Amino acid sequence: MADTKVPPELRKKGLTRSQKRRLSRGAQYVVFVAALAAFAASADWGRLKNQFAQLDIAERMFPDIITLALKNTVIYTLTGFVVGLGLGLLLALMRLSSVGPYRWLAGIYIEIFRGLPALLIFIFIGVAVPLAFPGTEIVGGTYGKVALALGLVAAAYMAETIRAGIQAVPKGQMEAARSLGFSPARAMVSIIIPQAFRIILPPLTNELVLLFKDSSLVLFLGVTLEERELSKYGRDLASQTANSTPILVAGLCYLLITIPLGFVVRRMEAKAQEAVR
Secondary structure: OOOOOOOHHHOOOOOOHHHHHHHHHHHHHHHHHHHHHHHHHHOOHHHHHHHHOOHHHHHHOOOHHHHHHHHHHHHHHHHHHHHHHHHHHHHHHHHOOOOHHHHHHHHHHHHHHHHOOHHHHHHHHHHHHHHHOOOOOOOOOHHHHHHHHHHHHHHHHHHHHHHHHHHHOOHHHHHHHHHOOOOHHHHHHHHHHHHHHHHHHHHHHHHHHHHHHHHHHHHHHOOOHHHOOHHHHHHHHHHHHOOOHHHHHHHHHHHHHHHHHHHHHHHHHHHHHHHHO
16 A cells, blocks of 8 residues: 655645644733723723813822821721731631530521621621610710721621631641640630741731722711711712712722732732642
C-alpha cells in the first residue's frame, strides 16, 4: 500500500496554539476599545460636567466633608465592626457548642439576620426599640444605635467566617494543648482562636469594607447635622445646590477608604496562599 502520509515539508503551516491565543486576546482588546470609544463618543460630557463636576461646589465641601462626614463614617464603621466581631465570636462558639440550645439559638440568629436587609435592621433599631421600651436610651445616642445596627448585621456573617476558621485549625492543636494540661476553654482561647483569626483575617477585612458602605444607612435614624456621614452629607448639599457634584465627591471619599482596604485584602490573601504552598 502506498504511503499516504504527507511529507513534513509539504504540510500546510498553520498558527500555533499560543499564536491563536494571542490573536484571540488581541481581538478582544480591539472590541473592548471600540465599545469604550463608542460609549465615550455618545455621552454628553458637557451636561455631565455641569451636573457632576462643578469645582466651586466641590471646594465648598472642604474641609467639612473630611473633618465631619468622613470622620463620622469611619467612627460608625469601626464601632459597628467591633460590636459585630465580639457578637460574631460568641455566636461562632455557640454554633460549635455541644449544648443543643446554644447551637439552635445561634443558628436561628444567623439565618434571620443574614436574610434580612440591613435597612430593616436600622429601622428596627431606630423605631421598634423605642416603641417597645419607652424611655430607654441606647448608650452613645446615634453613634450607639449605628454601632448596634451594623454590629447585628455583621455578626451574622462574621459568625460563620469565624466558625469556619476555627474548624480549619487542625484538631491536633487542641489535642496537643489538652496533653499539656490546658482546659478546653483555655485551649480554645489561647491556641485555637488566635490561629483561626490568622486564617480568616482577609474575609474579616473584606467585611470591614462592606460595613463601611452600609454605614450610609445611618440616615434612616434621623441624624443631626453634626452626626451626618458621607452619603447624608452629600445628599443634603446636593439638595441645597440642585447639583449632583456633592454626591460624586462623597463617592470619591468612600473610595479613599475602600480601595486601600481592598488592596490590603488582596495582599493578605496572596500571602495566605503563599503560606499554604
